[in-house]
Amino acid sequence: MNKESVLEKLQNDEHYYGDFGKKYLSNSDIGTLLTNPLALGQPSKPSPAFLVGGYFHTAILEPDKLKKYKVIESTSRNTKAYKEMSGGELCLLQHEVDTIELMTDKVLANDVCRDLIRGINIDYEKPGITELEGLNWKGKADIVNHDEKLIIDLKTTADLNKFRWSASKYNYDSQAYIYSKLFGYEFVFIVIDKTTHQLGIFDCSPEFYERGQDKVKRAAEQYKLFYQSEDFDPQQFFINQTL
Template sequence: MITTLDNKIWDKKEILDNMYNDEFYYGYLGKNALSSSSLKMLIQSPKTYKYVTKYGSGESQALRDGKLFHTMILEPHKIDDLVIVDVATKAGKAYKEAKEQGLEVYTSKELKDAERLADALLRNDEAVSYMNKAHFEVPAISMIDGIPFRAKADILKGNTIIDLKTTTGLNEFRYSASKYSYDLQAYLYREMFGVDNFVFVAIDKGSLDIGIFECSDEFYESGKRKLEQGIANYKYFFGEEEIDLNQYVLRGIL
């Protein structure tokens, strides 16, 4: 059984079936389960976690680019459901009007950029080999230390999860992995899906170079420590006796 943060008890199969619906996964579970993304916020700033959970967060251009690229590779059948407006920027009138209707809107330039990345990735035999006889966008949910966690694997193939990333500098991907806590994602997903291996396939948005990065034991251990820290922060700030975040300060000596 799974108990979400609103104290609703779910049959695990039932909630997994619902997780294929994006509105349920990102909407309901976005507020009522933790994830690798929410743990990153809890580690960096409990105030940010509380605000984003309550009000949501705007999409950065990097997130928009990554989401469209993922859709093209993993769920190409959904491209036809998107609204593509032929404007140069999101400041265009047609784009704003479509957004006001609550539609998922991209500019023709964003679409062209994503097509360029997808085409480059799909021309690479090694990258494509990870997708053969694999499952895409696979959800998982688990109780860890009494807290519900949600996850969705880009690609699940046998005993390996493959995660697609876009980057502005492939040579700095190791730095990005640390900065954006990819180690936390790798460890958490490995635990939730019960697999041994986690691989990042990254594509440079400029050069179109492709990098394939496996994870070391040290990388997983670093992710484990972050998972434990994130859970500790959640329990401290948002447990039974919720802390007044207005009184929360960081202390240090310079």
């Protein structure tokens, strides 16, 4: 299968996150490979924060797909009404949706953010593949702005003033590095504070990309050790450090 056919198939989320897409590593694997390589490929448990983030992305990038989300009028997920209506499924609460709609309006009301997101020569949810450290990697960019030659990623944060710390904790540095290699453009984060709705636009320094590259190298080393070394016994693996 040639690259164009692969990218066309990865455009579909079922293939991107399914068995076909699992042939490729992605930034979401970085944390697992660096902390618990044996857990690679295990499904992650859905969380309210992840669901809220997904709705926010969809509201800005693909508003026609918002109908796929189930929304329940309830004060919390512990009420009897929520448990009956959700049927055990993780659902959005109406007040969460109301907040996301306010955040969406805030982002798109800002001229700079709107121009970056709603420009003319733009791709949304664009997949890419490349080889890094001798391994195949994939990614799907929120926004590729070809006029500005930028990859733009939308983030929500609990505290905008701590986004630098979050960027390291949640491996946004390795994301920026991988995506810059996938698409050949610089990487920019558009971030909104979930409490204050303050906006931030964060570009990436050479040092930020370098830290991301270092994580990719270390993650690739772990992958090769745990999954490509025939004589390796994971039961004998341990971390040795001096305190």
